[in-house]
Every structure is written in structure tokens, then in C-alpha cells.
Amino acid sequence: MRVVIGVDWSDQSFAAVTQTFQLYHPTDVTLVHGVDLGILEHPVVAQAGNVQGYDDFRKAMIASGRQLLERAAAMVPAEVASIRKVNEIGSPAQLILDSATNLSADLVVVGVRGRSRLSEMVLGSVSHRVLLHGSRPTLIVRGAARKVQRVLVAIEDRDDADRITKWLTQHPFVDPTELCVLHALVPIGVNDPYDALGTETWWEGAERYAKELVASTAGKLLNPRHTISTKVATGNPAAVIEQEAQGMDLVVVTSHGRRGISRFLLGSVSHTVVHHVTCPVLVLR
Numbered sequence: 001m002r003v004v005i006g007v008d009w010s011d012q013s014f015a016a017v018t019q020t021f022q023l024y025h026p027t028d029v030t031l032v033h034g035v036d037l038g039i040l041e042h043p044v045v046a047q048a049g050n051v052q053g054y055d056d057f058r059k060a061m062i063a064s065g066r067q068l069l070e071r072a073a074a075m076v077p078a079e080v081a082s083i084r085k086v087n088e089i090g091s092p093a094q095l096i097l098d099s100a101t102n103l104s105a106d107l108v109v110v111g112v113r114g115r116s117r118l119s120e121m122v123l124g125s126v127s128h129r130v131l132l133h134g135s136r137p138t139l140i141v142r143g144a145a146r147k148v149q150r151v152l153v154a155i156e157d158r159d160d161a162d163r164i165t166k167w168l169t170q171h172p173f174v175d176p177t178e179l180c181v182l183h184a185l186v187p188i189g190v191n192d193p194y195d196a197l198g199t200e201t202w203w204e205g206a207e208r209y210a211k212e213l214v215a216s217t218a219g220k221l222l223n224p225r226h227t228i229s230t231k232v233a234t235g236n237p238a239a240v241i242e243q244e245a246q247g248m249d250l251v252v253v254t255s256h257g258r259r260g261i262s263r264f265l266l267g268s269v270s271h272t273v274v275h276h277v278t279c280p281v282l283v284l285r
Contacts, residue, residue, distance in 0.1 A: 001171060002028040004105040004136075006096040006126060007072045009064075012111030017075045018145035019280055020109050023173055023250070030084040031072045032099050033065045034092030062087065093129035100136045106171065109139045112274070131255070131271065131283060137167065141280045148249040148280075150178045153217075154241045156269075160254045161217040167284050168221060168252070176225045180248075181214045183232050184240035207232070238272040245277045252282045 003026040007013045020026065037058065065087040073083055086099055100108045112127040127140055151173075155161045168179075185206060188199060214230035221228055233240045245251050255270040270283045 001026040001107065002030075002103055002105045003107045003109060004030045004032060004096060004100045004103065005072070006032050006034075006092060006108070006110040006130070007068060008033060008092065008126075009068060010111060010113060012113055012141065012143075014072070014075070014111075015143065015145045016109050016111035016139075016141040017072050019141045020107075020139070021077055021174075022145055023139070023148055023280075024107070024171060025174060026080060026107075028082045028084075028103075029076055029080050030086060030099055030103055030105070031069050031076075032086040032092075032096050033068055033088075034095040035061045035065050035087065035089040036092055037061065037089055058089075062089070091129075093126045093133070096126070096130055097134055100134065105136050107139060108134060108136050109141065111141045127274070131274065135285055137282065137284045139280060139282050140274050142278060146249050146279070148173060148175065148177060150248045151180070151250045151252060152241070152245050152248045153179055153181045153221075153252045154237070154244075154269075154273075155181065155183055155213065155217055156237065156254070158213065161213060161220075163254055163284055164252055165217060165220045172225065176227075179218075179221060179226050179228045180244070181218045181221070181228065181230045182241065182244055183210045183214050184237040185210050185232060185234045186237065187234060238269045238276070241269070241273050242276045245273075245279060248279050250280050250282060251277050252284065254284045 001024055003020060003024070005017055005020060007017065017031075020029075069085040069087055073085060076083055084103075086095060088095055096108060096110065099105070108130060110127045110130055113125070131138055131140070153164055153168075155164060188203070210232040211230075214232060218228045218230050231244065233244065241251065241253065251273060253270045253273055255268070270281075274281050274283070
């Protein structure tokens with residue numbers, strides 16, 4: 001397994017490194033640190049602005065990045081066969097995305113600092129940009145690293161179920177886990193006492209489909225390292241996942257790749273979950 005981990009000097013970043021090895025046994029790890037100098041990234045800007053001490057500042061920031069990567073590398077288990085360290089001037093998010101693409105990473109890992117959704121849109125954040133523009137499975141780590149024993153697997157339809165099943169089969173967790181396969185039934189908002197539209201029959205069919213979906217998914221995931229339960233709940237999918245995630249060590253969801261204005265107007269279950277769930281979230285593409 002090839003993993004790219006974005007690192008900076010925050011506690012969340014170091015937690016992300018630790019959490020990676022609480023979950024998996026990667027054989028190839030790339031640690032990426034972007035030295036963000038803002039508008040001073042280009043020397044010509046500093047020269048035009050007559051910025052005093054620019055060269056020393058630039059060298060100090062690069063040296064600090066090297067020290068950071070050495071500290072992060074010391075946290076990587078000795079059995080990892082390959083460790084790369086990327087320390088370059090530029091956008092941290094873009095460097096992470098480029099590294100993931102160039103190395104064909106199986107997983108990208110970043111820590112999140114808990115910025116609100118509004119401030120994130122205005123100010124931006126590394127995790128937000130990686131989620132928005134990335135095409136690789138991404139692990140978002142919030143808070144301290146933890147041993148993963150209880151995992152919530154949220155599925156929307158058969159395509160989601162197949163993608164998650166394939167990932168969990170190809171990339172098993174380090175420790176045995178309790179998996180709960182969850183599907184949220186969205187209420188249709190129709191209350192017709194005469195059932196002129198046949199909504200009761202439709203709802204019964206939707207419930208049967210949901211129960212069969214979680215049961216068949218659980219059957220595909222069944223192996224000696226998993227104990228599996230299923231649940232069908234009614235409500236807004238993001239709210240249901242947030243509720244059921246309480247007491248969990250990891251949430252697994254999929255992303256449908258909505259971007260730009262459509263994401264802003266329509267929202268995204270995976271993005272909302274990342275903002276409101278307190279445990280790590282694995283977003284599969």
C-alpha cells in the first residue's frame with residue numbers, strides 16, 4: 001500500500017501520521033510538507049517589495065520543513081520499506097495532490113484543525129482542498145489518534161457498497177474490527193391518508209431494498225477478522241451518519257465528486273460528515 005501523508009507542525013498532523021499506522025501496514029510512505037510563503041513564494045516579488053532578510057527567511061523556512069519531516073519520519077514504523085520526504089515551496093494542498101497523483105497513491109492522509117465550514121470556504125484549508133480536488137481515497141484525521149475497533153460503514157446504493165467492499169477487502173485493517181453497515185432512508189415528505197399516490201407501497205419497497213442492501217453488503221464483508229451488524233435508519237443521510245458515528249473509531253463513506261457551485265448549493269454528505277463527526281473519516285472515491 002502506497003500512502004501520502006501531509007504534515008505540518010500542528011498536533012493534528014502528527015496525529016494523522018500515527019493514525020495511519022493504527023489502521024494499515026503500508027509498505028511505501030511519502031511525507032509531504034509544503035513551505036507556504038504566500039506572495040513571497042517568488043523571489044522577484046520580495047525583490048520588488050524590497051523585503052529585508054528575505055533570503056535568510058526563505059532558507060529558515062526550508063530548514064524548518066526538513067526538521068519537521070525528520071520528526072515525522074521517526075514516527076514511521078521500522079518495517080516500512082520505503083520512506084520519501086517532500087519538502088518544497090508551494091501550496092501544501094497542491095503538493096499533496098501532485099505527490100498522490102505522481103506516485104499513484106492508494107491513500108492520502110491529512111489532519112484537520114476543525115475550522116468551521118464558512119471560514120473554510122473563505123480562508124481555505126489543506127484538508128478541504130485535498131477533499132475537493134483529489135481523486136484518491138482520503139483519510140481525514142480529527143483529534144488524537146486512536147486504536148480502531150468500531151467502524152461505521154455508510155452506504156447509499158449498490159455502487160457505494162461495491163466500492164467500499166472492494167477497498168476493505170483489498171486493504172484490511174491492522175486489528176480485528178466491529179463493522180456496522182448503515183443505510184439512511186430519506187423520508188419522501190408525503191403524508192396522504194388515502195395513499196392516492198401509492199406512497200405506502202413505495203416506502204415498503206424502499207425499506208425492503210435498504211434491508212437487503214445492508215444484508216448483502218455485510219455478507220460480502222464477512223471474514224474471521226470482522227464482526228458485522230447492520231442498520232437501516234430514517235432521516236437526512238449526513239445527520240444519520242453523525243448520530244450513528246458516536247462511539248465509533250472510524251467512519252467510511254464515499255464521495256461522488258461533486259465540485260464547484262453544485263457542491264456549495266446541494267451540499268455533500270461526505271463533506272458534511274467530515275465537518276461534524278469527531279472520529280477519523282475515510283472518504284473513498
